[in-house]
Amino acid sequence: MLSPVLTLSTVFSRFNLLREPSFPRFVRTLRTHLRQHQRQKLIWSPLISPVNSPAVGLSNYSFHSLDAETRISGTGDDLVVLGIETSCDDTAAAVVRGNGEILSQVVSSQADLLARYGGVAPKMAEEAHSQVIDQVVEQALGKANLTEMDLSAVAVTIGPGLSLCLRVGVRKARKIAGKFNLSMVGVHHMEAHALVARLIERDLQFPFLALLISGGHNLLVLALDLGQYIQLGTTIDDAIGEAYDKTARWLGLDMRRGGGPALEELAQEGDAESIKFSIPMKQHKDCNFSYAGLKTQVRLAIESKKVKAEIPISSASCEDRSSRADIAASFQRVAVLHLEERCDRAIEWALKIQPSIKYLVVSGGVASNKYVRTRLNQIVKKKGLQLVCPPPSLCTDNGVMVAWTGIEHFRLGRFDPPPPANEPDDSVFDLRPRWPLGEEYAEGRSEARSLRRARIHPSLTSIIQASLQQQS
DSSP states (O other), X not given: OHHHHHHHOSSOOHHHHHHOTTOHHHHHXXXXXXXXXXXXXXXXXXXXXXXXXXXXXXXXXXXXXXXXTOOOOOSSTTOEEEEEEOSXXXXXXXXXXXXXXXXXXXXXXXXXXXXXXXXXXXXXXXXXXXXXXXXXXXXXXXXXXXXGGGOSEEEEEEESSOHHHHHHHHXXXXXXXXXXXXXXXXXXXXXXXXXXXXXXXXXXXXXXXXXXXXXXXXXXXXXXXXXXXXXXXXXXXXXXXXXXXXXXXXXXXXXXXXXXXXXXXXHTTSOTTSSOOOOTTTTOXXXXXXXXXXXXXXXXXXHHTTOOTTSOGGGOOHHHHHHHHHHHHHHHHHHHHHHHHHHHHHHHHHHHHOTTOOEEEEESGGGGOHHHHHHHHHHHHHTTOEEEOOOHHHHSSOHXXXXXXXXXXXXXXXXXXXXXXXXXXXXXXXXXXXXXXXXXXXXGOOGGGTSGGGGSOHHHHHHHHHHHHHHO
């Protein structure tokens, strides 16, 4: 059954490989075949489907022939890829060369909107993206001293994220690719956060362990190869970045430069041992994350201290500021302790699977936090590994990580054909607001978060069991 597929295609869409990470032998065979048959031009494109058509999946994919005029300029270091990122609240674009040279990077922040609405408002974020996307892309090309005709391909984030926001970036990418007959690469946002470390640390080879921490996601993944990931732990409710933002807002901090940086700065003034917050999920011996309970503890502490968020930190009294700083420091200590515990266990699991692992990559917006880096570096050193963190400008959402991920997949033939130059307005894009990265590690499945008994207080267990025995 495998050989007919292999003889049909030399340029196979990356989506099949991302959705089937459990077949490493198939992936290796496919790669070998791709190298041997570079002249054939057939690929699968899941990026667009007509209105009311069934969702594209492994069972109903279709192959499309590339015509002779399709322009593929460069296959190695001379590749030039435009990356577009609009998954949440930043509009970003960048141009990156195949040798890792960053030709340009442009980011338009929605910090004012975040401060005004107290968080991300999807519809407002979509409108903000729409207003600046053309300008951001033009600036990225201008700073690189290039035009669309100089590009090899366009890479764009298609998930996970807010569908309204993702649509803006995908629409722009398809417009450029269609007009200039460019191939496209649909990028997984969290995979891009992990892979950008390979742009910075050129010695970073697979396999490696990655901790991805941002406002919407916490992930611990074992990266076996490009497109092959084992998920060791994930967020079961709120991510650490969201907890940072909420705590900063409750403390009346200036949100225009981000809740995380504002809270980290205030925490330096406080006593991290002053408030005894409980470490989340201490009883669960897995690698999953939960910050909802810690948020509740913080909110109760703020209420007990009678902190009024409507009074900005800049106008707070010395005593009030001190109370806020103590809460910030205590929160940060416990929030990061939770990361440390999970990373420590994940390293043990990862080394059992792949003893050759040498690196832990920490990326995502929260990886910009110096306190987080310092604490995790101590854990990594104890385990005999090395910590790799991209610079802060590449930890937060950016176009460089999207372009580089596009380059990595493009080199292996995982791209999609140019869309029609005049694409119908009613076309349905392949957006993936919820898109798992890799398959779940068996030992990482926590019964406690899936069974109702996890919500029952332990002291009630014997009473319930006795009642059930009487009924039987």
